[in-house]
Amino acid sequence: MWNLLQIELFKIFKKPRTYLAFAIIAAFIFLIQLGLLVNGKDWMKFMLGSLDETMNIDYSKLVNGYAVCFFVLNLLLVHVPILVALVAGDVVSGEASMGTLRLLAAKPVSRTQIILAKYLATAVYVFALLLWIAVISLVISIAVFGENDLVVAKTNGLQLIEANDVLWRYFFAFGFAFIAMMVVAAISLLLSVMSENSIGPIVATVGIIIVCTLISEMEIPIYQKYIKPYLFTTYMLGWKGFFYIGSTEDGETIKGSIQYLPGIIKSMAALMVYIVALVSAAVFIFRKKDILS
Amino acid sequence: MQRIILLLLLFQFSLFAQAQDINVLVQKVKDKINLVNDYEANGRMKTNVVFLKVPVATVKLFFKKPNRLRIKNEKGISFVPKGAVNINMSNVLSSGKYSVLDAGNDKVGSRAVKVVKLLPEDDNADVVLSTLYIDPVNQVILKTKTTTRDNGTYELEMSYGKYIAYGLPDKITFSFNTKDYKMPKGVTFDFEDGSQKKTAAEKEKLKNQKGKMEIFINGYIINKGIADGVFN
Amino acid sequence: MPAIIKVNNLSKQFKEINAVDDLSFTVEQGDVYGFLGQNGAGKSTTIRMLLTLIKPSGGEISIFDKNLSTHRSDILKQVGAVIEKPDLYKYLSAYDNLAIFAKMSGIKADKKLLMEQLKMVGLDERAGSKVKTFSQGMKQRLGIAVALVHNPQLIILDEPTNGLDPQGIADMRNLILHLSRELGKTIVVSSHLLSEIELVANRMIIIHKGKKIVEGKVAELLDPSKSLVQLETVDNVAAREKLLQTNWAASLQNNTVKLQLKMNKEDVPALIATLVTMQVQVLSVDPMHSLEDYFLSLTTQPGHVESFAN
Incomplete structure (x- = not known):
């Protein structure tokens, strides 16, 4: 299995397409960082417009590395599934269309092992992608913008997380994002197993995410009640929960706390169930599949 | 008739005397405050505003x-x-000129206080009316209520300790009106966290509200000079 | 010779189509076994079933005396294959491709071994070049290297000369003979061209529409001196009885009600003379096509096949 994983990783990381995702992310984050470096204060002012009338706010402190990273993640993580699909959607179908799948499947390794190795290799890719995002959006942002308290804007108010209470939240948020992205990878894998070309699964994965996100966000009661609880997209943004700090009755934040931990755990569990179900389905289908390509 | 005149005179005199008392008291408070040219103080600030969740700073x-x-x-x-x-x-x-009115006696907590109303003479001043609750014994202000043209009404409550001689409080509670909290659409970072949806009543809570800020001061450095740059 | 591959009653249905229909054959150790059939006859489906790429709908396959479905991994360790086009990872170098498949076959391949393997197929100079820069022939040779890198006992080559130039075809032929004669490998090679099979195989099978037409030694099946001659007499049963008493008994095909003899065409007058002396009333003597003729006719006149099947 370790051998297989090494081989799959080798294949993924020798493919030029893989690095496309890293380049896109770097370009995207640098653009945001540059924008915030130039106009960050104005942007913060715009965001906190209504508050500016009652409060004196030190905007230069608000635009700090943690805040920049938070902003980046909010914009970026929604789009990372596309980059995940780009690689995960290709792992089986790409080989089918290239013709190497028949060589692979005629080797003395079980099909289950092949699929699991491919999924694990995808996991390493996703991990590397998130690590890359973390390094650029967090480490570089902190280096450029400095460290300070993180102000998180929600529709029902602002909350401030002290600088020394932030880093661990990013750690867990990235961990959560990893699980969320692995659901996307599992969808892509399943579609990839069923397809003979790599464009199909990639487009289909993105399509599924878009449709599910739309249904998740539509405020139509029947969808809200009967469909939404079962959609994975409902749980994908759970990483934000780590930045919702707990507070006392009179609004004083409690350091090191999370406002709604059960919600996050539930989201995580739901995503895990998705992963297990989707990967099992992929294994099942791949085991039964006649390789005709 | 004479009696009546005498009574009126007496009454007027007492009014005058009262006004005199109040002016003296206000002046004494003012004198005390004027002892302080500048100060630097360390404190802990606790904010209680419905739409803000912040730590004690x-x-x-x-x-x-x-x-x-x-x-x-x-x-x-x-x-x-x-x-x-x-x-x-x-x-x-x-700041500015104002007329001082005696508004009688009251209590702040268990303390008997004199209530004084200050009416600015400048019609365009932001402050429309200030009410001071002055401890006549220690000659310090325990509470104020200020109505402003633009910033609503705010209240101050102060308690004193070591620095009472300078009229500097150990604890200040500042109550103020907050404007509606609203975010431009699309810039908030919400997600479905499984917590209950906000009810209409709760949403109402976010509208015009009283906010409170408490500052606990541990120590003053008085009249040692402060660079102007600090205030920029 | 012990059997390397034993296939019994193998069949595969794709929806309504019987791609492989009740197929049985045996490949013996040291064979170069020709798998002949026109395109769509079921060759590829059968070969893919041998390699576990396709699950049979029925029947059994055993290789090295082990059941393929229960000893898949053990068996495949000893099998090397080139399946149709030699598709490899285009974005990887020849060396990397070879290394990957060596590893997947469960062997520890060091650089020396891999380079030797590349040298054998004449690609050692291009070891570091990406496969996408290779010609069809080079890809084919790399495909062979991949199939052989783990030193398998059984080598399965599905249409190995497809898309090759004449030189490539000749090289392939020499390679197959080398593997068989010098290294003692058992080889299954499929083709839709009889001429190719003829030159390398010692035994062969012809399949058509998923069914076996004939299986046997190439030398016998393709003996140009042997034609099938069909007799029509007034009483075929009596004629058979009489022929069995003569020297022709050996040539007499022991199958249907039809009276067929495998014999040299030039001997037909002697046969007729014999029949006349035995007072057999001959209605017609019909020298039929050779196996080669039959095979060639498969594409145009599928009706002729049945006569050989019987």
């Missing part, structure tokens, strides 16, 4: 005559209410 207060005050969070970020400059009494008492 370590702050520094800087004051310089006549009316410059700055609350600074040296390390992190703090939201300081705009009207907070009025926690410095000299701002209330020294």
Whole structure:
């Protein structure tokens, strides 16, 4: 299995397409960082417009590395599934269309092992992608913008997380994002197993995410009640929960706390169930599949 | 008839005497405050605003005559209410001309206080009316209520300790009106966290509301001079 | 010779189509076994079933005396294959491709071994070049290297000369003979061209529409001196009885009600003379096509096949 994983990783990381995702992310984050470096204060002012009338706010402190990273993640993580699909959607179908799948499947390794190795290799890719995002959006942002308290804007108010209470939240948020992205990878894998070309699964994965996100966000009661609880997209943004700090009755934040931990755990569990179900389905289908390509 | 006149005179005299008393008291309070040219103080600020969730912040207060005050969070970020400059009494008492009215006696907590109303003579002044609750024994202000043209009504409550001689409080509670909290659409970072949806009543809570800020001061450095740069 | 591959009653249905229909055959150790059939006859489906790429709908396959479905991994360790086009990872170098498949076959391949393997197929100079820069022939040779890198006992080559130029075809032929004669490998090679099979195989099978037409030694099946001659007499049963008493008994095909003899065409007059002396009333003597003729006719006149099947 370790051998297989090494081989799959080798294949993924020798493919030029893989690095496309890293380049896109770097370009995207640098653009945001540059924008915030130039106009960050104005942007913060715009965001906190209504508050500016009652409060004196030190905007230069608000635009700090943690805040920049938070902003980046909010914009970026929604789009990372596309980059995940780009690689995960290709792992089986790409080989089918290239013709190497028949060589692979005629080797003395079980099909289950092949699929699991491919999924694990995808996991390493996703991990590397998130690590890359973390390094650029967090480490570089902190280096450029400095460290300070993180102000998180929600529709029902602002909350401030002290600088020394932030880093661990990013750690867990990235961990959560990893699980969320692995659901996307599992969808892509399943579609990839069923397809003979790599464009199909990639487009289909993105399509599924878009449709599910739309249904998740539509405020139509029947969808809200009967469909939404079962959609994975409902749980994908759970990483934000780590930045919702707990507070006392009179609004004083409690350091090191999370406002709604059960919600996050539930989201995580739901995503895990998705992963297990989707990967099992992929294994099942791949085991039964006649390789005709 | 004469009796009536005498009575009226007496009454007038007493009114005058009362006004005299009040003016004297206000002047004494003012004198005390005027002892302080500048100060720097360390404090802890606790904010209680319905749409803000913030930790207790370590702050520094800087004051310089006549009316410059700055609350600074040296390390992190703090939201300081705009009207907070009025926690410095000299701002209330020294700026502009006003007429002093005696509004009788009252109690703040268990303390008997004199209630004084200040009416600015300048019709365009932001402050429309200030009510001071003055402890006549210690000659310090325990509470104020100020109605402004633009920033609503705010209240101050002060308790004193070591620095009572300078009229500088150990604890200040500042109550103020907050505007509606609203975010431009699409910039908030919400997600479905499984918690209950906000009810209409809860949403209403976010509208015009009283906010409260408490500052606990551990120590003052008085009249040692402060660079003007601090207030920029 | 012990059997390397034993296939019994193998069948595969794709929806309504019987791609492989009740197929049985045996490949013996040291064979170069030709798998002949026109395109779509079921060759590829059968070969893919041998390699576990396709699950049979029925029947059994055993290789090295082990059941393929229960000893898949053990068996495949000893099998090397080139399946149709030699598709490899285009974005990887020849060396990397070879290394990957060596590893997947469960062997520890060091650089020396891999380079030797590349040298054998004449690609050692291009070891570091990406496969996408290779010609069809080079890809084919790399495909062979991949199939052989783990030193398998059984080598399965599905249409190995497809898309090759004449030189490539000749090289392939020499390679197959080399593997068989010098290294003693058992080889299954499929083709839709009889001429190719003829030159390398010692035994062969012809399949058509998923069914076996004939299986046997190439030398016998393709003996140009042997034609099938069909007799029609007034009483075929009596004629058979009589022929069995003569020297022709050996040539007499022991199958249907039809009276067929495998014999040299030039001997037909002697046969007729014999029949006449035995007072057999001959209605017609019909020298039929050779196996080669039959095979060639498969594409145009599928009706002729049945006569050989019987």
